[in-house]
Amino acid sequence: MTAGRPRAGVGGRIRRHPLLALGFVLALGAALFFLARTVILAAYWMDPAHHAQPVEPWMTPGYIAHSWHVPPEIVARAMAPDGRLPRHMTVEEVARSRGEDPAAVIARIEAAIAQSGKAR
């Protein structure tokens, strides 16, 4: 059926446009790579163990409270147990103003969130 035009086939075109064919293979490979990553990451994030957004230095008390579904005062109080409550300051800024390591502030916030969860 297809005999008679052997050089007009896909193989012929690949030989005539090797760069185009290489680009096609590379793009297809990249598409499959990112597709696999999308599936793997979706599975990772579907796992309930990875559901909540971990507390990070850039976050504000309002955001942490919103994200963990706890009252903002609990987070703010944990960030600054003594003194004025931070509102729009980030964990990093609070830690710096108190001369603390951000990790120490994060640990207090996580403890307060866990405590609040138990209380409910």
Added chain:
Amino acid sequence: MIEAVLELVPVYGAPVVGLITFLSCLALPVPASIVMLAAGALSAAGDLPVGLISASALAGAISGDQLGFLAGRLAGRELVRRLGRRPASRHAIRDANAFMTRYGGHGVFLSRWLLSPLGPYVNVAAGAMDIGWTRFTFWGVLGECVWVAVYVGSGALFADHISAVADILGNATGALAAAAVAGVLGLHLLRGRAQ
């Protein structure tokens, strides 16, 4: 890098978001999607004004697109003209021009958000080819509105899962962009001229 940029978002707000989207439209490796997601999440928590954040992200993206387009016009046009005269590349340039004329507007629109990794290169290509500034700008602005709305909106909606959303959207748009490139090249291979 991502951490350092994210720390600027709650502190400086809208200008940082605009600067990041501007730089990302010039193909610089800045974390634009996670920044817009974080800004959306912070606005849902009441720490940033959502309107200002979105306007700034949009302004940054549109200026970045225009700069890319201008670079293509200034630097790419002459190159395209010269390649169009050379026998080795004449057909490729003619095909690319025909493709741009036919699908350029929708290509610009989709490469703003659904195929966003291609965006910066499409800007330069659109400037170098004959797509027309009005057409480029119309589809570009429309597409950037979708881009900003999707990312800032997802940040606000999924505030407690922004890392997950960033991971999934980032890789899914990467897969779609690569598949689009493969599709265009594959069609060209299959239906390419037989001579």
